[in-house]
Amino acid sequence: MPFVLLFCKCQKAVSKLEKGKVVVLEERVPKLKKRRRQKVNRRLTIYIVFFFMLILCIVYFQSPLSYVKHIEIKGNQHISSEKIIQLSGLANGTSFWKVKEEKIKQAIEEHPEIKQVEMQKKFPNTIVLYIKERRRVAYIEHKQTFFPLLENGQILMKNAPKTVLSDAPILVDWKRGEDIQDMAGQLAKLPPYILSAISEIHYAPSDEDRYHITVYMNDGFEVSASVKNFAEKMLLYPEIVKKLDPNVKGVIHLEVSNYFKAYDQPKKEDDDDNESSAR
Known part of the structure; x- marks a missing residue:
C-alpha cells in the first residue's frame, strides 16, 4: 500500500513538471519569433543599404561627378x-x-x-x-633685361622681365659665373627683410681683395664688403644703422672691422660768402 501511494505522488510531481515546461515553452515561443524577425529585418536593412550604396558608387564613377x-x-x-x-x-x-x-x-x-x-x-x-x-635672390641686368638669379645659383633666361622688381637687388658688372654662384649662395642666407633693403650690388675687385663688392642700400647708405663673408656681415647691418644719424649718409665698411665713414659734406654757400668777405 505505501508503495502505491509513493508511486502516485511521483506521478503527480512528474505531471506538474511537464505542465510547467509546457507553460515555459509557450511563453518563450513568441519571444523567439520576435527575435528571429528582428534579426531578419536587420539583415534585410543591411542588404538594402549595401545595394543602394553600390548603385550610388556606380552612378558616381560613371557620371561627371x-x-x-x-x-x-x-x-x-x-x-x-x-x-x-x-x-x-x-x-x-x-x-x-x-x-x-x-x-x-x-x-x-x-x-x-x-x-x-x-x-x-x-x-x-x-x-x-x-x-x-625657389627664392629670387638677385637680378642680373643685361641689355635692359633683368634675368632672375635663383637661390641655387641658376639664372632664368626665359621670360625675363624688362623692368626690375623690388624683391631682390640688381647685380652690376658681374661677368664670371663662379663669382655669381658665390654671390647667390651668400644672398640665399639673408632673410627677406635684409635682401629687399639692398638696391644694387657692384662687383668691384681691388688689389687687396678680388671679391670686394660695393653695395647700395635703399635707405641711402653704401656698404663696402667682400663676397666671402657677405651674409654674416650683413646680418649686422640693421643694428649698425640704428646707431647712425639717418641724415648723415656715408659708407659702412664691413670687410674686416666694422666702421662708418661719412661722405665729404659739400660746403654751404653761406660759408663761401663768409670766406670771401673775410678775404
Missing part, C-alpha cells in the same frame, strides 16, 4: 596658376581617382623655379596644389 572640377593653386608668387596647371597636366574632365600625386609633383617640379609641390585631394572633385618656389 567623379571628374576633376576645381584646381586650386596656392603659394605661387612668380609663376602663374595657369602655367602650373599646364605643367601638371590636370584638366576638367580628368578622373578624380586616376590623379597620381607623385606623377603630378614630378611634372611640376621640372620647372627650374619650383622647389617643392604638395598635393591634396578634396572629395568629391577638387585638387589643391601647394607650391614652394
